[in-house]
Amino acid sequence: MTKQAVGTRLDLPALKSAVKQVNDYFDEIKKIYVGRDHVIDLIKYAMLQKSHLLFFGNPGTAKTAIGDSVFAGIASSTTFNVQLTAFMAEDGIFGAYNMKKIREEGVLEHNTAGMLPDANMANLDEFLDANPAVLRSMLSALNERRMIKGRQVLEMPLHIAYCSSNVDPFLFLRRNPQAWAVFDRIGFIGRIGYLEQADDVTEMVKRFQNRTSTTPKGRLELATLNSICDYVLMPPTLIQDELIYMKYGEAIIEYRKARKEKLGEFEQAATQSSKGEFDIDLQGMIFSDISDRRVCWGSQMIEVEAILNGRIQAEPVDMKAAHYILGTSEVEKQLWFGIIDKKIAEIEEMKKDKLSELQLQRLNSLKDQFESIIDNGHDLETRVNGVATLIHQMDQVHPENAKVKESFDALRSRIEEYRGKVSEELLKEKGLK
Numbered sequence: 001m002t003k004q005a006v007g008t009r010l011d012l013p014a015l016k017s018a019v020k021q022v023n024d025y026f027d028e029i030k031k032i033y034v035g036r037d038h039v040i041d042l043i044k045y046a047m048l049q050k051s052h053l054l055f056f057g058n059p060g061t062a063k064t065a066i067g068d069s070v071f072a073g074i075a076s077s078t079t080f081n082v083q084l085t086a087f088m089a090e091d092g093i094f095g096a097y098n099m100k101k102i103r104e105e106g107v108l109e110h111n112t113a114g115m116l117p118d119a120n121m122a123n124l125d126e127f128l129d130a131n132p133a134v135l136r137s138m139l140s141a142l143n144e145r146r147m148i149k150g151r152q153v154l155e156m157p158l159h160i161a162y163c164s165s166n167v168d169p170f171l172f173l174r175r176n177p178q179a180w181a182v183f184d185r186i187g188f189i190g191r192i193g194y195l196e197q198a199d200d201v202t203e204m205v206k207r208f209q210n211r212t213s214t215t216p217k218g219r220l221e222l223a224t225l226n227s228i229c230d231y232v233l234m235p236p237t238l239i240q241d242e243l244i245y246m247k248y249g250e251a252i253i254e255y256r257k258a259r260k261e262k263l264g265e266f267e268q269a270a271t272q273s274s275k276g277e278f279d280i281d282l283q284g285m286i287f288s289d290i291s292d293r294r295v296c297w298g299s300q301m302i303e304v305e306a307i308l309n310g311r312i313q314a315e316p317v318d319m320k321a322a323h324y325i326l327g328t329s330e331v332e333k334q335l336w337f338g339i340i341d342k343k344i345a346e347i348e349e350m351k352k353d354k355l356s357e358l359q360l361q362r363l364n365s366l367k368d369q370f371e372s373i374i375d376n377g378h379d380l381e382t383r384v385n386g387v388a389t390l391i392h393q394m395d396q397v398h399p400e401n402a403k404v405k406e407s408f409d410a411l412r413s414r415i416e417e418y419r420g421k422v423s424e425e426l427l428k429e430k431g432l433k
Contacts, residue, residue, distance in 0.1 A: 052142055090134050298326050370411070
């Protein structure tokens, strides 16, 4: 999503209260599903960014159920549920055609009541079973939240689309490369596998046998989600530090290059089967490249991370959170973290250099004031008071490095020496010594 028009934002205490409500709600969802904390966190991030998700994996991993549970507790919202198939046409998404319009006016117009164009939340099950034409028909709906079908143009209230599939997106893209445009409208893509820890399996079975409810007890108002989204989707941005922009841009260029090199390594390691087909294991990497759209979405994750940490101004460390948008695998996460760690260190060094420069400028200003006290023929008492003021101002300077400390010590020594001299002269003048 792009930055929209300025609106009225919550103040910081109200924002923190809203964030707590969101965290409490999703923590409750985590208690329902064993071993799915990461999945539920991704849904929370997507909700706060009004982004879409696609979860894929083997059947029976609670992909659909998790989406149903999350949506069940979102108050004041409407949900559209559909299971896509290869034979479904776009009217299964946007609504049946208005036959009266067709007969009387020769116009194709969807009856959208109860369909995707009316929904705040969409649960699109078996998403990759749909034929490519239907998937592509949803491009503007997913990205611009607008249905454009001939003369029928509708603004959509869609907050998020939760897509699930048993089909691996990597394999789907190999068969349908034209579907890349669809995947690039989905911010978060993740695999859900079977539980691998015995304790998790035991707890899952206990909950199943005890018929533990999958409906959250708490409720979360859609308006509460939107109030947080305003901070992410509306200006002014929470990224106020120009160094974050600069280093994020540098990191993206380095990351794209590192990803291509890693993809090349995996493809080179591909083995050819007896059928002449290549088995390519990209270790969970799906995207052939990182689009500019995804880069922009990644910058919004920086803001989401700041908000979740109780801040309304992003810090360099928040850049790490962009990995949720910029990749789908542990390999990509580690590539991004390695690059960002260096960028954070560079920002810290640059800030130290800037502080050092400012401190030197401050010391030069104090030195000029000192020379003015010496040269302007002030009476002794004025000089003593002026020097005392300079010393007080120097107490506010805490040298950043050895270079600043050397200048600081030299000036302080001169001022102290001069203060001792004029103080003694003042005492003599007043006959006190």
